[in-house]
Amino acid sequence: MGSKAKLALVDALLAEQEARPCAVLTLRWLERHAGLERGLCVVVDHESGRLTGLSGLGVSPAGVDGFSLDLADRAHPLVVALSGGEPVAFHDSGQSLLRAFETPLGNTSFHAIPLGSLGGRQEEIGLLLATGLDDGPVSDDFLWATEMLGVRLAALWYRRIQVDERRHKRERSWLFSIVNAVTDPILLTDADGRILVANTGAETLLTAGEDKREGWRRAVALNNMLFSASLFTSTSESGPTRRELLLVDPSEGRDLLFEVLSAPVVIRAGETGVVSVLRNVTDLRRATEEIEENYRKLRVAEAATRAERDRLDLILNSVLDPILVTDPAGNLMRMNPPAERMFTFPAGKRDVEVERRVRTNDAVFTSFVSNLYAGQSLHWRRKLSLLDPLTGATVPFEAISGKVVSKHGEETAVVTILHDLTEAEEKARLYEQVTRHSEELKERVREATAELAEQNELLRRQAFQLEQASAMKSQFLANVSHELRTPLNAIMGYTHLLLEGVSGQLTPPQNDKLTRIDANARHLLAVINDLLDITRIESGKMPVQRERVLLPELIDEVMTEVEPVIAGTRLQVTRALSPELPEIETDRQKVKQIVLNLLSNALKFTPEGSVAIRLEHEREANEISIIVTDTGIGIAEENLKTIFEAFEQANSSYVRRHGGTGLGLSICRRLAHLLDGRINLVSRLGEGSTFTLFLPCKSRTA
Amino acid sequence: MSPAEEAAPLVLVVDDVDHGREIFAEYLEYRGFRVATAADGLEALDKAFELRPDIILMDLSLPGIDGWEATRRLKQDDRTRDIPIIALTAHALASAHDKAREVGCNAVVTKPCLPKDLETEVRRQLELKTTPGSDAHP
Numbered sequence: 001m002g003s004k005a006k007l008a009l010v011d012a013l014l015a016e017q018e019a020r021p022c023a024v025l026t027l028r029w030l031e032r033h034a035g036l037e038r039g040l041c042v043v044v045d046h047e048s049g050r051l052t053g054l055s056g057l058g059v060s061p062a063g064v065d066g067f068s069l070d071l072a073d074r075a076h077p078l079v080v081a082l083s084g085g086e087p088v089a090f091h092d093s094g095q096s097l098l099r100a101f102e103t104p105l106g107n108t109s110f111h112a113i114p115l116g117s118l119g120g121r122q123e124e125i126g127l128l129l130a131t132g133l134d135d136g137p138v139s140d141d142f143l144w145a146t147e148m149l150g151v152r153l154a155a156l157w158y159r160r161i162q163v164d165e166r167r168h169k170r171e172r173s174w175l176f177s178i179v180n181a182v183t184d185p186i187l188l189t190d191a192d193g194r195i196l197v198a199n200t201g202a203e204t205l206l207t208a209g210e211d212k213r214e215g216w217r218r219a220v221a222l223n224n225m226l227f228s229a230s231l232f233t234s235t236s237e238s239g240p241t242r243r244e245l246l247l248v249d250p251s252e253g254r255d256l257l258f259e260v261l262s263a264p265v266v267i268r269a270g271e272t273g274v275v276s277v278l279r280n281v282t283d284l285r286r287a288t289e290e291i292e293e294n295y296r297k298l299r300v301a302e303a304a305t306r307a308e309r310d311r312l313d314l315i316l317n318s319v320l321d322p323i324l325v326t327d328p329a330g331n332l333m334r335m336n337p338p339a340e341r342m343f344t345f346p347a348g349k350r351d352v353e354v355e356r357r358v359r360t361n362d363a364v365f366t367s368f369v370s371n372l373y374a375g376q377s378l379h380w381r382r383k384l385s386l387l388d389p390l391t392g393a394t395v396p397f398e399a400i401s402g403k404v405v406s407k408h409g410e411e412t413a414v415v416t417i418l419h420d421l422t423e424a425e426e427k428a429r430l431y432e433q434v435t436r437h438s439e440e441l442k443e444r445v446r447e448a449t450a451e452l453a454e455q456n457e458l459l460r461r462q463a464f465q466l467e468q469a470s471a472m473k474s475q476f477l478a479n480v481s482h483e484l485r486t487p488l489n490a491i492m493g494y495t496h497l498l499l500e501g502v503s504g505q506l507t508p509p510q511n512d513k514l515t516r517i518d519a520n521a522r523h524l525l526a527v528i529n530d531l532l533d534i535t536r537i538e539s540g541k542m543p544v545q546r547e548r549v550l551l552p553e554l555i556d557e558v559m560t561e562v563e564p565v566i567a568g569t570r571l572q573v574t575r576a577l578s579p580e581l582p583e584i585e586t587d588r589q590k591v592k593q594i595v596l597n598l599l600s601n602a603l604k605f606t607p608e609g610s611v612a613i614r615l616e617h618e619r620e621a622n623e624i625s626i627i628v629t630d631t632g633i634g635i636a637e638e639n640l641k642t643i644f645e646a647f648e649q650a651n652s653s654y655v656r657r658h659g660g661t662g663l664g665l666s667i668c669r670r671l672a673h674l675l676d677g678r679i680n681l682v683s684r685l686g687e688g689s690t691f692t693l694f695l696p697c698k699s700r701t702a
Numbered sequence: 703m704s705p706a707e708e709a710a711p712l713v714l715v716v717d718d719v720d721h722g723r724e725i726f727a728e729y730l731e732y733r734g735f736r737v738a739t740a741a742d743g744l745e746a747l748d749k750a751f752e753l754r755p756d757i758i759l760m761d762l763s764l765p766g767i768d769g770w771e772a773t774r775r776l777k778q779d780d781r782t783r784d785i786p787i788i789a790l791t792a793h794a795l796a797s798a799h800d801k802a803r804e805v806g807c808n809a810v811v812t813k814p815c816l817p818k819d820l821e822t823e824v825r826r827q828l829e830l831k832t833t834p835g836s837d838a839h840p
Binding site: 478481482483485486488489490491492493494496497500502521525528529532536541543 | 719721722725726728729732763792793794795796798812813814815816817818
């Protein structure tokens with residue numbers, strides 16, 4: 001073997017900086033110069049503690065990469081060979097000394113030569129598994145080459161270790177910088193809780209030099225205690241934990257709240273520690289508390305707002321007029337029940353008509369509100385015609401809208417109140433109707449008044465004419481009376497003179513005839529007087545002069561006056577006066593006239609029998625009754641009603657024979673009425689009559 | 703009762719109607735009175751002032767000065783105030799009678815009146831005149 005080939009390998013190996021090419025170079029050199037057939041170079045990987053494949057000759061790359069052997073398996077023949085430091089020959093697996101194992105070289109005999117074992121170094125570098133070598137000792141060239149490879153690999157490893165260490169140092173310093181740069185305290189503690197690594201933040205809290213004051217040191221001691229306690233109470237093997245820890249700020253003495261994140265880590269094989277990151281959450285807590293406080297305030301405010309809103313709802317709902325609130329986009333935000341009635345579909349069965357009306361209302365309302373949004377004015381008022389969704393009736397509304405503007409001048413909503421004008425319009429209509437009717441009525445009243453005035457005028461004229469006529473009539477009657485009396489005075493006067501013998505004695509026939517003249521003249525005078533009486537009574541011109549009257553006295557006078565008549569008959573005339581007759585207040589002359597008349601009639605119409613006059617006091621009615629009863633001719637029933645009428649005597653011829661005027665009873669009844677009294681008649685034809693004059697004791701008008 | 707010749711009372715009968723005057727004048731003369739007559743109011747006043755009768759029968763409806771006016775004047779004159787005046791009238795209405803009493807007539811007699819009845823009233827008035835203080839009305 002020439003030294004030239006060895007020099008070439010050394011040069012080549014020194015030129016390589018990587019392990020694998022060095023192994024390849026050595027394997028090729030051994031193949032060329034030392035009879036290697038196939039070979040596999042495996043090396044110790046200190047990090048994993050395994051023997052792994054580096055390079056192979058006549059071995060598949062998968063075989064090289066797949067080779068891996070645990071160095072902890074100290075009984076493995078290859079591990080034994082590695083630590084032995086001497087080449088070991090392995091034959092077929094059947095020839096294995098200890099136990100069977102496989103290599104990528106297959107089921108064949110091979111040698112395992114430790115790398116770099118010649119220098120007597122203790123370090124285990126690797127093995128070269130080689131085939132094709134003769135039994136017996138491995139050649140010197142082969143051993144030299146493996147020695148060279150071992151030396152070179154060791155050198156490369158050493159350098160790599162140095163580089164790694166430098167790098168590690170650098171990285172470690174970076175790491176510390178990073179860790180220190182983190183303001184949160186970070187600590188690594190071992191299983192006993194001793195601090196292995198602490199960054200600046202952690203040191204501030206947990207370490208104190210001699211120069212620090214007493215308070216500081218005490219705070220640090222306290223912190224250490226607290227931290228350790230927290231570590232032991234909460235450390236978990238399984239994974240990271242999170243807890244809160246209250247420590248003391250040594251510089252200021254105030255409490256600091258930390259959130260501690262702890263995670264178990266492997267410090268070295270078989271030993272675990274704990275990495276703790278402390279996050280100062282003091283401010284966070286304060287912030288959280290503030291947030292909570294704000295949240296609480298918000299809740300309160302929200303509750304207040306809700307209450308306010310509820311109250312607003314109550315208010316809105318209590319308003320009978322529809323109220324709608326729309327947002328600036330024209331969308332409905334709120335409405336009260338009356339509004340819902342107009343603008344929402346009623347719950348229950350669907351009704352096409354109802355929905356159409358609601359949609360119509362919505363369109364009308366939207367159009368109305370858009371006017372407000374378009375304009376600058378804050379308020380808007382207009383009449384709207386909506387449809388009652390249920391009945392379809394047109395409902396007139398006055399819509400009053402107002403913009404709700406925020407402090408910043410932003411339009412936030414539009415509130416619209418719809419005021420139902422139905423009633424107002426109805427009232428207006430009624431008012432108009434009433435006014436019209438009133439006008440009509442006024443017109444009618446005017447017409448009626450005019451007509452009335454005309455009628456009045458007519459009546460007045462008629463009254464005037466009547467008055468005139470009446471006056472003329474009275475005057476006429478007075479004149480007639482006067483004109484009748486004057487000649488009658490002459491007739492009666494001369495007759496009287498003759499009968500008195502003023503013109504000498506008369507013969508009996510002359511006397512008889514003059515007496516007839518006298519009687520007829522007297523009758524005529526009676527008729528005239530009666531007519532005049534009736535006229536005066538009827539025209540209301542008969543004066544009534546009331547005075548206190550003693551009736552017995554008055555009856556005496558009447559009796560005296562009719563005495564001559566009685567004397568000329570064979571009648572039995574009686575009078576009966578009830579004792580205790582009161583005085584009455586009446587017109588004496590008229591009472592006398594009535595009684596005289598009744599008595600005269602009785603005497604006249606009673607051919608034979610009796611005539612009685614009786615006075616009684618009816619206490620209950622406070623009346624006086626003057627009763628004249630006769631047994632005379634009587635009055636037929638059919639004549640009873642008309643007997644008091646003027647010129648109505650039952651038997652005219654008979655009356656004339658007795659000198660009656662036919663007006664007596666008529667005057668009597670009129671006079672009785674004039675004195676607030678009355679005359680009653682009971683009579684039967686042929687059996688006589690009873691006339692009763694009733695007079696009030698005290699006149700009503702007195 | 704028959705008055706003495708020299709003391710027979712003088713009655714002034716006033717009436718525009720001839721037969722009216724005649725009936726009462728004739729009857730009263732027949733009954734023993736002295737009688738003077740007048741046919742109208744003016745004459746009645748003249749006769750009354752001239753003759754100073756004891757009593758006057760005064761018709762009310764007279765031409766010219768009527769009976770009421772004549773009576774009023776006589777009753778306002780001291781010479782004739784005390785002479786009783788009996789109004790004689792064919793007016794039967796109360797108004798005519800009241801008016802007669804208002805102007806001073808001592809009595810009112812409605813025509814037709816029987817001469818005998820008139821004489822009764824005349825005597826009554828003459829008696830009242832001699833016994834003053836009594837009620838002048840009938």
